Amino acid sequence: MSTRPLHAVESLADDLRAWLPAQRWFAAKGRDLTDVRVERAEVLSSGEPTLVHALLDVDGELYQVFIGVRYQLPEHLNGSLIGRIGESYAYEAAHDPELMAGLLDLLATSADTGSLHWRPEPGISLVTGLRARPIGVEQSNTSIVYGYHYILKLFRRPTPGANRDVDLHRALASAGSTQVAAPVATVEDDDCVLGFAQRYLGDAAEGWATATASVRDLLAEGDLHAREVGGDFAGEASRLGAAVAQVHADLAEELGTQVDHDVDAGVAEMHARLDAVLAEVPALAEHERTLREAFDAVRAVSAMPVQHIHGDLHLGQVLRTTAGWVLIDFEGEPASAPRERVRMRSPLRDVAGMLRSFDYAALHLLAGDEPDNQRLTRAAEWADRNRSAFCDGYATVGEDPRADAALLRAFELDKAVYEVAYEHRNRPDWVPIPLAAIRRAPGIP
Numbered sequence: 001m002s003t004r005p006l007h008a009v010e011s012l013a014d015d016l017r018a019w020l021p022a023q024r025w026f027a028a029k030g031r032d033l034t035d036v037r038v039e040r041a042e043v044l045s046s047g048e049p050t051l052v053h054a055l056l057d058v059d060g061e062l063y064q065v066f067i068g069v070r071y072q073l074p075e076h077l078n079g080s081l082i083g084r085i086g087e088s089y090a091y092e093a094a095h096d097p098e099l100m101a102g103l104l105d106l107l108a109t110s111a112d113t114g115s116l117h118w119r120p121e122p123g124i125s126l127v128t129g130l131r132a133r134p135i136g137v138e139q140s141n142t143s144i145v146y147g148y149h150y151i152l153k154l155f156r157r158p159t160p161g162a163n164r165d166v167d168l169h170r171a172l173a174s175a176g177s178t179q180v181a182a183p184v185a186t187v188e189d190d191d192c193v194l195g196f197a198q199r200y201l202g203d204a205a206e207g208w209a210t211a212t213a214s215v216r217d218l219l220a221e222g223d224l225h226a227r228e229v230g231g232d233f234a235g236e237a238s239r240l241g242a243a244v245a246q247v248h249a250d251l252a253e254e255l256g257t258q259v260d261h262d263v264d265a266g267v268a269e270m271h272a273r274l275d276a277v278l279a280e281v282p283a284l285a286e287h288e289r290t291l292r293e294a295f296d297a298v299r300a301v302s303a304m305p306v307q308h309i310h311g312d313l314h315l316g317q318v319l320r321t322t323a324g325w326v327l328i329d330f331e332g333e334p335a336s337a338p339r340e341r342v343r344m345r346s347p348l349r350d351v352a353g354m355l356r357s358f359d360y361a362a363l364h365l366l367a368g369d370e371p372d373n374q375r376l377t378r379a380a381e382w383a384d385r386n387r388s389a390f391c392d393g394y395a396t397v398g399e400d401p402r403a404d405a406a407l408l409r410a411f412e413l414d415k416a417v418y419e420v421a422y423e424h425r426n427r428p429d430w431v432p433i434p435l436a437a438i439r440r441a442p443g444i445p
Contacts, residue, residue: 005041005054006040008041008069008085009052009067012082012083016036016056017036019083020033020058021033023092025142025157027157035058036056036057038054038055039055039056039057040054040114041055042113042116044106049069049096051068051099053065053066053067053113053116054066054067055158062157062158062159063156064155065156066099067090068091068096069085069089069090070088070089070091072089077091077095079095080092094144097131097133097134101131101132103118104126104132104146104150106187107126107152107197108128115189116187117187118185119185119186121170121186126149127149130147130150131146132144132145133145140331140334141156142156145200147200148202149199150185151197151198152185152195153165153198154195155193155195158193160191163192164311164330165196165331166193168251168255169181169196171254171308172247172254177246177247178323179243179325180198180326181198181328182199183197183198184197184199201319201321204326205319205321206316207240207315207316207317208316208361210233211237211358214233214382215382216231216365217231218378218379218382219365219375233382235389236325237358237386237393238390238396240318240390241354241389241393242394244310244325244327244350244351244390245394245398247327248309248347251308251309252307252308257305257307257344258306260303260344261302261303263298263301263302267298267299273417274288277417277418280421281424283435284417287435287439287441294410295413297410298406301404301406304346306344306345307345309344309345309346309350311331311341312329312331312333312334313327313350313353313354313357314354314356315357315358346407346411347398347401349411351394351411352414355412356412358387359383359434359436361382361386362382363379363383363436367432413437416435416437417434419433420438
């Protein structure tokens, strides 16, 4: 690449404006972009191909992009094309194993590349020469797996200051937790964390895939109950509940707890969220009274224990390994502002998120189909059985979450309100899933 990296990436501004909205990790989908400015661009490896690291200001939001530059683009990278820099092709380098392999070398050697600092965790010696491959299932970030050793998460929307995902993993590793993958390295500049590497759990199965396989087994055996199907998930749900409770206990021990005396402020937040969704989704109006009564019931709580929690817990954020359940991605709710993610919250928020996820696992296969009462009954039975098993397991380590029924119910309904808005915008056929949870109140959990 003959031109300077900053000027080279600046020449791609129009191409980036067209390319960014199509990326899975881009947050402003459906919005016309007006301004793409290059905050910084640095060459990480030169020659053929070249790797350029860029931070982009996109209408006021910071994004991280790794750009590969080649004179000739291999066929397997055609779908990654961004545009042209002179006679060369510029493309999304996260899909290029050759270039991504070099990032591990930078981490292993504790390199400094311009303003970027590549650092292994204290006491960690990284193995190099491993094959790199991207994982294509994530939404808000991009992860690269190195052999069967490490997984490097690249934060596509880095934020200034401490990184919650890194800090909570370090705290749990310090506690000797077996419910997280050990941290091994970070990529940082002077303002924020840009990447985070952990041990790769090669024997892991995603919680969502495991749970939904159980639902499929049940629905294929239409005349059997959930407890009678070979793929019954209740035992795993109980072990998952215990794992979540242990994570909460370890975080409380390492990072402390507080007491929230301003419960009314949290209630006001739930009402405000409901106001916004009611304006967007008229179908929710028939449930307004039930929801507001559930939120107002929380006012009876004079003080609420709070601590650092996962913040976005669901079946897609847990992995089943041969040794047990592991939690991943402690960044918090992606739609929340960074200042909101770092707040201490009730652990029941995590419990409520997982209970909602069991509903989703049970009912998503039926979304958009003609109503089938038998299948709907079986799916609801699966959800109820596993929700109860999760709480049972949680209670073996921590306090039974059902003991604070009013608080848990309010948190779950608040989550369902958020889901109504999300599904209305993105998957209209799935709106009945959160509506079903609201409709069955006050039976939650």
